[in-house]
Amino acid sequence: MTTQTYEQLIIQGIKGLPPETLAEIAAFVYFVRQRALQPQTFNEELQNALLGEELKKLSRTEEAHLEEEFAGYEQRYPRE
Numbered sequence: 001m002t003t004q005t006y007e008q009l010i011i012q013g014i015k016g017l018p019p020e021t022l023a024e025i026a027a028f029v030y031f032v033r034q035r036a037l038q039p040q041t042f043n044e045e046l047q048n049a050l051l052g053e054e055l056k057k058l059s060r061t062e063e064a065h066l067e068e069e070f071a072g073y074e075q076r077y078p079r080e
Contacts (some may be wrong), residue, residue, distance in 0.1 A: 014025055035042045057067070 006022070014022060055063070
């Protein structure tokens with residue numbers, strides 16, 4: 001299929017959908033576009049989001065231990 005054919009299929013497929021569904025589709029299109037055009041940025045944002053979710057699961061004790069463990073990390077191990 002050609003690009004034009006895909007575009008026509010997409011346009012036909014979204015006609016008549018409610019605004020809430022169109023908003024979901026727009027968000028998905030943005031997501032796919034960013035993944036395709038800026039893969040490095042996309043991967044970094046995805047990894048940060050996944051890490052953030054994992055960190056939310058830590059208990060407060062574990063979090064305090066990690067904060068103590070990595071205090072001053074940037075000063076001790078500066079990026080080159």
